[in-house]
Amino acid sequence: MRSVSLARRVALVAAGIAALVGVIFATALIAMLSLRRADTRESHSKDVTVATLRVRAVAADLDSALRGYVLSGNRRFLALFNTSRAKVPRETNRLRTLVRNDRPQQLRADRAARELNGYLTDYALNVIVIAKIARSAAQGPAAGTEDKRRTDEIRGTLNDLLAVEDSRARAASSHARAITNVAVWVGVVALAVSTALVLLFGAWVAREVARPVRRLAAAAADVAAGDLGIRLEEGGAAEVGALVSAFNSMTRSLELGRRELLVQNERLREGERHKRDLISMVSHELRTPLASVLGFTALLLERDFPPDEQRRYLEIIDGQARRLATLAGDFLDVQLLDGGALMLVRTPFDLVELVREQVQLFFLQLTSHGLAIDVPESPLVVDGDRDRMSQVVGNLLSNAIKYSPEGGEVRVAVRQDGTDVVVAVSDDGVGIRTEDVEQIFEKFFRSAEAIKTVGGTGLGLAVAREIVASHGGSLEVESTPGVGSTFVVTVPLHAPSLTTDPGVGDFAWRGGQLS
């Protein structure tokens, strides 16, 4: 039922009502026709009755005239007889013509005519002849008996005819009445059914069409007011149901679109925030060393200091200027990484030696942090850009110092793992929150703690990971917040057979056990 369309339902109901109206009209028409037929029949019966009565009157006139003549001999009665006799053919014929389409009545009319003619020819004329000769003979009891028999016979026949005609008329009218009754009943029932049909259909339209449409209109107003979470109960007549599901999918996609917009908006805002943070960070990272460089330069220019102090301040200026240069280099690296144009100068070198160098560089004068170093005696040669790898190890060492409290211990370990060399740098620092672990290698990313407490560009680890990756290695981190972090660099060992560089042989010979 649900699948039948609204248009089809309306058409069906309209067709049903039209059929019922047709039935009403047809029965009314039939009733009218039968009434008219009964009417015609009745007037015909009246004609027949009149004609029959006239025949009866003629027969009665003939009999009276005959009897008058026989009793009185008066010729006036004879004249009356003759006048009436002349009427006989006309009256009988009229009757026969009227009943010619009604076989039994025609037979009765014929019989009445025959009996009347028989009365005239076989009896009345003979009686007149006898009466003319001897009136008393004609008055005999035999004649009287014969007269009564014959006139009774004629009257009986005509009365039969009258009775039949009367019953015919009555039957026709009662038939017409019956048909009219039926027509009235059919009309009443059909009217009731079509009224019920219209009412039911109206109720159905109200329930299945009007109500869902009203709900839809209210929901559309809600949507216009901004409530996109609204959903209507699916259902209703076919087209209305389709409208409701179309509305639901519309609001669903609108809501989806809005959510996407919100997400996009949030992302844009985040990008904006990120940009602001970045500018602040760059500003801070530049201004801090710049303040030292400008400040000490101004002091050196304005005041006279003993030579050892001059030297100390110049060293500070040198260090801070280098810091600025490194910063500029980091930005340049990121630029290069973004363009994928990081150039590596590949030569085989000993990673153990490189780590020792970097550790010395960072820890020789450092008193704030302890150091535990665990490196093998023999070299572990890798193939790559020595300066870039120094940058990576330096970055990890500086982070370990920067992000751990004074007095903390930094542990550096180098070991061979299969065909790889592993460098691990651990600290007892602040650690990295789980949700930040994936992001610390993103360029410019700085954790909330780092932003608040420690300077930095958020570039070091991004650049380091990129450098390690371009050496065919990986840079990973394991960290427990509040306990410390371990950064692990894994790069493949140099494979001597794959290169013709004579320097490699030298390395292998010096290492003595590289195989």
Add this chain to the structure above:
Amino acid sequence: MTSAARDPRPHVLVVDDEAPLRELIVVTLGEAFRCEEAEDGETALARLGEAPPDLVFLDVMLPGCSGIDVLREMRADPALRDVAVVVVSAWQGPEDVEAALESGANRFLAKPFRVDELASVARDLVERQE
């Protein structure tokens, strides 16, 4: 402490996590001031608790609690409420200056600062107190 207490020079606390910056401020102020250094907020608050100085140079971005936090704590402490504070920050946004002044800073110096300006600000604030 006893020798410090007898020292007639104005007492200055320099708070900055960058050693070169601390040294720059100390050298700039020269022999006319008795300088003490702190490299983070906790240390600064500990030094302040020992002996209220005449003047504090306070960096904003410090490990642990920020310079603004230190400043607020000082202003909430009756013993430190009137100590002159110069906030020194690399952040130059108007909202940073506003935050510093609203939290009770006497002056705001943006990095990089001019050394002569720093020196004159220090003299100014100390003289005003006297």
